[in-house]
Amino acid sequence: MSFGKLLERIIQLIPVLLGVSLIVFVMLALTPGDPVQIMVGEQSITPEQEAELRRDLGLDKPMVERFFIFLGNAAQFDFGQSYYHGRPVSAVIAERLPATIELSLVALIVALVTAIPLGVLAAIRKNSVLDRLATVGSLLGVSLPGFWFGILLIMLFSVHLQILPVSGRIGYASEVPTVSGFLLIDTLLAGDVRAFGEALRYLILPAITLGLPMTAILMRVTRTSMLEVMRQDYITFAEAKGLPRRRVLFRHALKNALIPTVSVAAIEMGSLLGGNMIVETVFGWPGLGRLVVESIFLRNYPLVQAAVLLYAVTYVLLNFIADILYTVLNPRVKL
Amino acid sequence: MTLLLEVTNLCTEFNTRAGLVRAVDGVSLRVSRGECLGVVGESGSGKSVTFASVMGLVRSPGRITHGMIFFDGRELRDMSPDEMRATRGRDIAMTMQDALTALNPALTVGEQLSEVLIAHDETLPAGRAARRVAIRDKCVEMLGLVGIPSPQSRLAQYPHEFSGGMRQRIMIAIALACRPKLLIADEPTTALDVTIQAQVLELISDIRARLGMAVVLITHDLGVVAEHCDRVMVMYAGQVVEEGPTEQVITQPRHPYTRGLLASIPRPAMRGQPLTPINGQVPDLVGLPPQCRFQSRCPMARPECLVEVPMFDAGPDRRARCLRLEDMP
Ligand SMILES: Nc1ncnc2c1ncn2[C@@H]1O[C@H](COP(=O)(O)OP(=O)(O)OP(=O)(O)O)[C@@H](O)[C@H]1O
Ligand SMILES: [Mg+2]
Numbered sequence: 295m296s297f298g299k300l301l302e303r304i305i306q307l308i309p310v311l312l313g314v315s316l317i318v319f320v321m322l323a324l325t326p327g328d329p330v331q332i333m334v335g336e337q338s339i340t341p342e343q344e345a346e347l348r349r350d351l352g353l354d355k356p357m358v359e360r361f362f363i364f365l366g367n368a369a370q371f372d373f374g375q376s377y378y379h380g381r382p383v384s385a386v387i388a389e390r391l392p393a394t395i396e397l398s399l400v401a402l403i404v405a406l407v408t409a410i411p412l413g414v415l416a417a418i419r420k421n422s423v424l425d426r427l428a429t430v431g432s433l434l435g436v437s438l439p440g441f442w443f444g445i446l447l448i449m450l451f452s453v454h455l456q457i458l459p460v461s462g463r464i465g466y467a468s469e470v471p472t473v474s475g476f477l478l479i480d481t482l483l484a485g486d487v488r489a490f491g492e493a494l495r496y497l498i499l500p501a502i503t504l505g506l507p508m509t510a511i512l513m514r515v516t517r518t519s520m521l522e523v524m525r526q527d528y529i530t531f532a533e534a535k536g537l538p539r540r541r542v543l544f545r546h547a548l549k550n551a552l553i554p555t556v557s558v559a560a561i562e563m564g565s566l567l568g569g570n571m572i573v574e575t576v577f578g579w580p581g582l583g584r585l586v587v588e589s590i591f592l593r594n595y596p597l598v599q600a601a602v603l604l605y606a607v608t609y610v611l612l613n614f615i616a617d618i619l620y621t622v623l624n625p626r627v628k629l
Numbered sequence: 630m631t632l633l634l635e636v637t638n639l640c641t642e643f644n645t646r647a648g649l650v651r652a653v654d655g656v657s658l659r660v661s662r663g664e665c666l667g668v669v670g671e672s673g674s675g676k677s678v679t680f681a682s683v684m685g686l687v688r689s690p691g692r693i694t695h696g697m698i699f700f701d702g703r704e705l706r707d708m709s710p711d712e713m714r715a716t717r718g719r720d721i722a723m724t725m726q727d728a729l730t731a732l733n734p735a736l737t738v739g740e741q742l743s744e745v746l747i748a749h750d751e752t753l754p755a756g757r758a759a760r761r762v763a764i765r766d767k768c769v770e771m772l773g774l775v776g777i778p779s780p781q782s783r784l785a786q787y788p789h790e791f792s793g794g795m796r797q798r799i800m801i802a803i804a805l806a807c808r809p810k811l812l813i814a815d816e817p818t819t820a821l822d823v824t825i826q827a828q829v830l831e832l833i834s835d836i837r838a839r840l841g842m843a844v845v846l847i848t849h850d851l852g853v854v855a856e857h858c859d860r861v862m863v864m865y866a867g868q869v870v871e872e873g874p875t876e877q878v879i880t881q882p883r884h885p886y887t888r889g890l891l892a893s894i895p896r897p898a899m900r901g902q903p904l905t906p907i908n909g910q911v912p913d914l915v916g917l918p919p920q921c922r923f924q925s926r927c928p929m930a931r932p933e934c935l936v937e938v939p940m941f942d943a944g945p946d947r948r949a950r951c952l953r954l955e956d957m958p
Contacts, residue, residue, distance in 0.1 A: 527730040533686055534725070535745045535803065536718030539710075545744075549735045625787040626734050 300618070307614060314606040315368060319361050322599050350374070351596070373600035378592050383600045387582060392475025393463060394574070394581035398566045400478075400497055401505035406559060409509045413516025413555070414548060420521065428513060435510025440569055444503040444576040451499060461578030464493050500577040504569050508562045515558045520551040553623045560616035564609040632699075633811055633843050634660040634683070634721075639696030641675075641682045648915040652678040652691070654867040657940075660811065665837065665844040667858030667875060669851060669890065673911050674864040676847045677726060680813045684723055685713045701810060719749040722804035723813040726847075728797040732788035739784030742768045742803050749807045771802040775832060794825040801829070805836060812837070813845045818853065830857055851894055855879055863887045866912055866922040869940070873947030883949035883957055885927045921952070929953050 330347050339347075351374070352360055367373065373383035416425040451458040459465075464477055470484040478497070481490035523529065524547055532546045570583030578584070582601065589597040641653040653675045660666050668676050681687050683698055685705060698705040700721060705713065717723075725731035733741060743764045746753065753763050765784070772780030775798040788796055797817060804812055814833060818826040834857055837844050846858055854861050854875055861878050863871040863886065871884040882888040889907035909926035919937040924930040934952055943949040951957075 527725055527727055528733040530681075530686055530688075531723075531725050531731040531800070532733065534684055534717055534723045535748065536714045536716065537744060537748050538714065541744065541748075546733050546736070550733070553735075624735070626789045 303614070303618070307610065310610055311607060312365075314610060315365055315603060316361065318599065318603045318606055319364050322595075322602075323357065323360070368600075368603060373603075374596040376589075376594055376597045378589070378594050378597075383597045386585065386597065387600060387604065390580060390582045390585045393477075393579060394570055394583055396476045396478060397497065397500055397504060397574070397579060397581060398563065398570065400501040401508065401566060402559065402563060404501050405505040405508040405512055409512035410516050410552070410555065413513040414520055414543070414551075416513070416517045417520035417524065417551075418543065425517075428517070432510035432513050435506050435513075438506070440503055440507070440572045441576050443506060444499070444573055447499045447503060448576070458499055459496050463496050463580055464489065500573050500579050503576070504566060504573045507569065508559070508566065511562060512555055512559055516551060516555045519554045520547060523547045523551045526550075553620060556623060557616045557620045560612055560619055564612045567605050567608060631662050632659055633662045633664075633701060634658075634845075635697075635699040636679075636683060637697040637699075639679065639682055639698065640694045641678050641687055642692055642694050644690040644692070645915075650914045651917075652867055652914060653682060656696075656864075656867075656869050658862055658869065658872070660843050660845060662810070663837070663841045663843055664860065665834075665846060665858045667854035667861040668845060668847045668864060669849065669854060669861060670864035671890075671911055672849075673866075673914075675867040676864055677815055679864070680723065680815065680845060680847065684717060684721060684813070686717075686723075715749070718745050718809075719807045720809055721811045721813065722807070722809040724797075724800045724804045724815060724817055726815040726819070728800050728817075729793055731800055732796055734788055737785050737787055738772075738791070738799055739765075739768055741788075742771060742784070742799070742806060745803055745806050767806070771806050772799070774805070774836070775799070775802040776828070777802075794821050794829070797821060797825075797829055798832070801832065805840075805842075808840055809842060811843045811845065813847070815847045816849065817846070818848070818850070826853075833857075851879065851890060863890070866917070867914060868922060868950060869948075870923065870951070871943075871947075871949040872940075873943070873949075877944070877947060881957075883943040883947065883954045884923075884951045885929050885953075885957070886923050887949075888957070889926075889928075921950075929956065 330344055330351070330353065348354055352363055355363070371384045373387075375381070376383045376386050379386050412428050416422075416428040419425055448460055452460040470477070470480050470486055470489055473480050473483050477493040478490065481487075481493050529542060529547055532542045537546075567583075570581060571587050572583075573579065574581045574583035575587050582604075586598060586601045588594075589601070636656060636658045639653055639656045640651060643650040643652055656675070656679050658666070658679075668679075670676055678687065678691070681691075682693050682696075683700075683705070685708075687693060693706065696706075700716070705716070708716065732738070746764055746767055750767070753760050768784055769780045772783065777783060777795060777798055783791075788799070791799065801814075801817065804814075812833070817829055817833065821829060830853060833844060833846070836842065846853070848854060858875045860873065861875045862869055863878070863884065865886050871878060871882065871887045873883075878887060879891065882891060886907070889905075892905045893907055894904070907926055912922060912925065918935075920935045921927070921930070921938045924934040927934070931953070936952075938950050938952055940948045940950050941954060943954050
């Protein structure tokens, strides 16, 4: 893919992102009820305080102007103050984001390393016991509610077997200096292998819970595309060449079969965003998802708006990445 | 000439939803070393399945139910999967009917060519670097042999960057890379335009002469057979209906189907005569009654043809599956 083509695709993103911003803005602007009233709730405030809050939120200006102000601010990552935290929204989000990214990436890795081998095995042993188990398993994986599965895991591994922690991200005794915000990296940077192990133990259940639906979907995609690829002429021709079975399966078949898997994985990363809110709440994971849930209950209006925008932009970018990956992996498709 | 491939009474069936399809029904054939056997017949007559069976490449729901396949003195059906892999690509090579789908779209042409050398070529040097150079040289040589211009620069390209004719040549290069004793070329020219057709066939004949390789040439085109094949075998509805030296079969067919095929194609010898297509269609292969399969379309059919017809000797080195072969001039 040439740089020019890539640039073209990036420029094409701009209207999409603008549209997304507009939707986020309009959605919140049209939410019934007066935002100031909603934010204040039961507390009593003086009319002066109310007017000040209104001005702070820019609610005294016309809609169109408010949108452009919102855009301009968003471009500078300025989403106003989080009154609850007494700090700028962007600072609060930036603090919570690494935990969520770390959890999501580990969930993705868990999903990929289980889904791909299982999908391939299910395909080459079609209709075997393993294939049937995998099919049933993936059906459960997609349909089980995340919170239910998470609680089940907690009950089994944390309460009953007591081998994994219930909730949180790391024990208080294992604090390490924050460098990247990713505990798996920071503990290693600090040379603290024990803390690394501990961080991993905290991560494993939430990552499995979060990754489960994705594992199920990716397994099915891999199985289906593997079966499809195995019927192709070029597989017969590869067999006719007398290549080792391993090579036919993993080089000829899998390389093609993974094209849909990888694109779907990139798109499904977007759905992890929604899963995060539930999983982080169940496991007390101090990430963005839980922050958003808390903020909704606290009516922390600016923070919710910023987070929704962040989710939407991430989703768009993930789709963009999925597209690019598809093209890079598939030599036939030209951008 | 000594015998290279001998297939006896081969049956291959497909278990389909419509019923059991016997795509290959009692086919026997022989190919001598260095010989070119043409295989003709309408679409669906079982040409591809016959030779997929020889290669051991029939896939579920298909199954070889019967028959013997001797190649170079060994029964292929008794070979272990590993032995069969070692034979395929090295001793028997095949090109697929559709060149556009036979090359892996996700791998470079160089990789698809070199992997067959890596799998089979024992003459490659042992050292890593020397080996890589030798493989590369061999790939360049093979692409050059099949007439691909500036082969060095094209090894890193993907199949979609080549034209249909070029892909056909690449497939032939891959098949020939290990100098097989037998090349099965399944309709190597159907997808190509006429001039390229001729080039590809010349190429195969040329290499055949140089390497002393035997060729099975599956085709619809009796003209191609006349020009390139020593012997020809005509298939109809899963059976061989006529077989013999090309010259004799073409000038003096001993089966009404062969005669029909000849009358339905334009030939220089028949210039001025109208073309007569064969009426009717190939019968459905599910639940065929045990009788002559061509009789429903045969202009010479008689009531006594409603029986199972074996192959009869029809002259020196010739056989035909017809009760009335004596009645054909
Ligand atoms: N995978 C399959 N499943 C079911 N039936 C099959 C399958 N492959 C082949 N057949 C049957 O075998 C018959 C012979 O097919 P084959 O491909 O050998 O014909 P062919 O002579 O090569 O025709 P063509 O000239 O079109 O290539 C077909 O009519 C079909 O009924
Ligand atoms: Mg065919």
